[in-house]
């Protein structure tokens with residue numbers, strides 16, 4: 354473990370050495386580098402991502418710090434900061450110092466929870482904070498508050514971090530380290546006598562007078578709030594692996610996905626960002642718009658198809674071996690919302706040979722009034738999985754109209770997959786709230802809607818750009834003014 358103790362390592366992390374999990378041996382070197390460079394760009398700086406907050410609770414000496422260190426080590430490419438609850442111990446008055454062995458450091462009132470809450474709220478909202486520097490020697494905060502910068506992952510660790518519901522509510526994941534009482538006591542004796550140079554009698558007195566009762570009365574009752582309970586703490590490598598995997602998945606997701614589990618944003622990369630850049634550019638030609646929109650639509654359709662149920666199927670390969678695979682679901686159909694949704698039909702046909710595709714036309718009257726004016730759906734639609742096609746989810750009003758019609762026709766809500774290229778958070782909220790069992794698959798989440806209910810940054814009138822009618826005069830019956838026209842997004 355090199356020259357640094359576990360707690361020093363975690364302190365260094367809290368002090369702003371935002372390690373993408375530096376190796377411990379590297380920590381000295383990194384910390385001594387001038388300016389403490391910040392390695393990778395955090396999701397925060399990229400825009401929307403809130404940090405992922407993990408709470409780690411458990412009895413004293415249960416292995417909380419050890420578990421944190423293991424998580425940090427495995428999250429190699431993420432910026433992690435650790436905030437320890439003990440930094441927020443109230444300092445002892447002179448009077449209390451005289452009777453220090455009668456002071457209960459294991460009671461919730463020993464911590465300045467309001468200050469802890471305020472620091473955590475600031476970090477969660479992307480602001481740097483100063484964490485007090487608590488000294489176990491003087492029993493007070495000493496000069497040298499540690500600056501902690503916002504990060505991708507914030508770990509809040511301490512015996513009572515689940516005690517206050519306001520603090521709990523900030524956490525995206527709650528871990529309870531569950532270690533036998535005798536193991537905790539043995540470790541505590543070793544730590545307090547060796548590292549803190551305390552007398553064994555005092556350590557044992559403190560344990561029986563305060564530590565054990567507080568564990569039973571305040572710490573153990575918070576175990577029920579945990580999402581994950583880790584028996585054997587740092588010895589439990591499987592649990593740590595699973596936790597790290599989950600954190601990685603969550604970090605790769607947009608914040609909206611954390612709220613709406615049925616929203617799927619396809620995994621982005623520079624190809625996808627590049628295609629979006631082209632189709633969002635107002636100067637892009639119709640030819641290029643179609644080409645890159647088609648590529649993106651194909652990705653969304655393929656992702657959407659991945660959510661269909663499947664049956665196991667075995668085939669014999671040309672080498673005579675058995676390959677156990679899956680069979681595509683057959684009972685499905687597409688429904689496009691005219692007219693921009695029709696741009697997605699080719700991609701669906703290219704993926705699903707001979708698929709039936711129905712249509713729905715929605716008329717927009719003013720900003721709120723939506724009227725269904727035409728539909729042509731497969732007769733047996735109630736028995737099918739439906740891929741609903743519309744490249745833009747804005748207010749969600751037309752999606753609600755279209756989905757309501759499908760439900761009226763007997764389609765199961767859970768059998769609808771709504772495919773779009775871009776989704777505004779408002780539309781996602783409206784659709785997910787009303788139809789929580791439906792899935793939404795999209796390629797990017799937008800900033801929002803402007804005063805005219807248009808998606809921002811958006812990509813303009815999708816149908817007009819795709820079908821090359823964006824330079825037409827508004828003279829056909831399908832082109833009204835903005836407030837009263839057939840929907841041509």
Ligand SMILES: Nc1ncnc2c1ncn2[C@@H]1O[C@H](COP(=O)(O)OP(=O)(O)O)[C@@H](O)[C@H]1O
Nearest residue numbers: 412413414415416417418419540544586587588
């Ligand atoms: N799995 C383990 N095996 C052996 N010793 C451990 C283990 N986990 C922690 N320790 C030791 O026990 C002591 C307390 O562990 P720590 O992680 O600091 O607990 P906590 O943060 O819950 O007080 C430390 O000295 C640590 O090195």
Ligand SMILES: Nc1ccn([C@@H]2O[C@H](COP(=O)(O)O)[C@@H](O)[C@H]2O)c(=O)n1
Nearest residue numbers: 412413414439458459489492511512564
């Ligand atoms: N001045 C202090 C402050 C706290 N303690 C004990 O520390 C324990 C919590 O720390 P963990 O790393 O084990 O979570 C707690 O049991 C306090 O009694 C102390 O001894 N002196």
Ligand SMILES: [Mg+2]
Nearest residue numbers: 360417418419
């Ligand atoms: Mg600790």
